Amino acid sequence: MMWQDFVFMLGSGLSIVFLAPTLRDPNARVPLGTSLPSMGIGFVYSLTFFTLGMTFSATGAFAAGSMWSLIALFRSPQGVSMNLFARENLALFVSDLRYWLARRRSDRSLADQYVSFDRGAGHGTPR
Numbered sequence: 001m002m003w004q005d006f007v008f009m010l011g012s013g014l015s016i017v018f019l020a021p022t023l024r025d026p027n028a029r030v031p032l033g034t035s036l037p038s039m040g041i042g043f044v045y046s047l048t049f050f051t052l053g054m055t056f057s058a059t060g061a062f063a064a065g066s067m068w069s070l071i072a073l074f075r076s077p078q079g080v081s082m083n084l085f086a087r088e089n090l091a092l093f094v095s096d097l098r099y100w101l102a103r104r105r106s107d108r109s110l111a112d113q114y115v116s117f118d119r120g121a122g123h124g125t126p127r
Contacts, residue, residue: 005054012042012060019067022075029077039068 022028042065049058 002054005049005056008049008054008057009060012057012064015064016060016067019064019071023067023070025075028075030071030075032072032076032078035068035072035076039065039072041065042068 022030042061046058046061046065049055049061
């Protein structure tokens with residue numbers, strides 16, 4: 001076994017230990033925007049480690065991804081929900097994506113997108 005394989009496995013094991021209280025706490029609320037990407041990263045790392053022959057690291061990353069899956073399922077603010085791709089959620093995602101793309105294509109500077117200035121007064125103070 002390579003020492004790196006052992007180090008990555010230990011890191012994944014520690015993340016599981018640190019995530020366990022979140023899964024056990026019925027009052028914990030973790031946004032899906034946090035748990036789903038973390039879950040995906042865990043599974044991608046697992047596959048990557050497996051293809052490199054680092055089976056211990058792959059197992060640890062898979063376990064961490066699985067822990068994030070459970071957190072997404074049981075500790076999201078919406079509660080237990082299997083409707084992640086419901087029509088309303090998908091429509092909201094498409095709406096947000098269109099808004100984000102329109103904002104990215106805008107000729108306005110990044111600061112103008114978030115701060116409104118009174119250009120008529122010439123003082124540059126926010127409204």
